[in-house]
Amino acid sequence: MEIEQKIILKHLACASCQIWFAIPDTFIDIKRANHKTFYCPVGHGNYFPEKTSEEQLRAALLLTESERDFARNQLKNKPNNNPNLSKHPKIKTWIIKNIWILAGFIIISLFFLHH
Numbered sequence: 290m291e292i293e294q295k296i297i298l299k300h301l302a303c304a305s306c307q308i309w310f311a312i313p314d315t316f317i318d319i320k321r322a323n324h325k326t327f328y329c330p331v332g333h334g335n336y337f338p339e340k341t342s343e344e345q346l347r348a349a350l351l352l353t354e355s356e357r358d359f360a361r362n363q364l365k366n367k368p369n370n371n372p373n374l375s376k377h378p379k380i381k382t383w384i385i386k387n388i389w390i391l392a393g394f395i396i397i398s399l400f401f402l403h404h
């Protein structure tokens with residue numbers, strides 16, 4: 290029985306001594322993803338510090354989610370969400386102070402409208 294396997298090798302230069310060496314592309318993909326150290330033939334440690342596209346997308350997603358949560362908290366902690374009343378605090382205060390007078394006026398008006 291004979292097994293034939295195709296291996297794709299990619300060449301790299303060591304970051305320390307610049308020696309060229311070839312390693313399987315799958316090995317490079319793994320090292321790019323986990324950022325762990327691998328060694329040149331002389332023994333210098335090398336690694337890929339760049340974020341993968343997946344890591345970049347995850348970071349962008351986290352940033353977007355934290356911005357969304359921040360905006361939600363800002364809205365929650367806003368003292369008054371009613372835009373009409375909050376723009377006119379004097380009107381709001383007047384209504385609160387005179388609520389019973391207004392209620393009496395409405396009740397009396399309704400009484401006279403029905404008679």
Ligand SMILES: [Zn+2]
Binds near residue numbers: 303307308331
């Ligand atoms: Zn080296």
